[in-house]
Amino acid sequence: MRLRLLLVCVLLGLVSAPLAEADRVYHSEHMDLMRVVGSTDPLHKGFVQNIHPNGPNVYAHEIYVLSGALPTATYTVHLLVHLFSPTCAGASTQFAVTPLTTNRSGNGQADLLIRPPIPAPIRNATHGVRWEVRRDGVLQYATAC
Structure with missing residues (x-):
């Protein structure tokens, strides 16, 4: 039984090692959305x-x-x-717009897949990124840079 448990642990380690290595290149990031000043939406x-x-x-x-x-x-x-500006200084470029619809409880989820090719000078540089959520064109929520 101990040998079997040891083998399972070793196999899990071998499977998860490439995932950890990939995450070392760019860690997945969780960014909170906050209500902005003047937001009318809860x-x-x-x-x-x-x-x-x-x-x-x-x-x-x-x-x-x-x-x-x-x-x-x-x-x-x-x-x-914010191209080449990790602190989000200066003007931003809108990269994508994704619709998100909430249900009767006010809950909703959407996703965006960004596929290559991304131009090499942009792909291999550091940029500032932020997200804004709007309803009827009016800013309601945003992340930090």
Whole structure:
């Protein structure tokens, strides 16, 4: 029995090692969404899960979650990139817009897959990134840079 348990542990270690190595290149990041000043919509919790496998088929996978937001509402999540500015100084470039619809409880989830090719000068540099969530064009929630 102990030998079997030891073998299972070793196998799990071998399987998870490449995943840990990939995460060392770019750690997955959990960014909280916060209500902005002037927001009219409630929010219990919201976040962006930013995952970068940097693979040949998927460069990034982002998951957007709202909990306790306005019921049955349609939002848009805006991915804003500050090229070559890790502190988000200066103007941003809107990289993508993703629709997110909440249910009767105000909960919703959407995701975005970013696929290669990403131009090499952009892909291999450090940028500031932030997300904004809007309803009817009005900013309601945002992440920090």
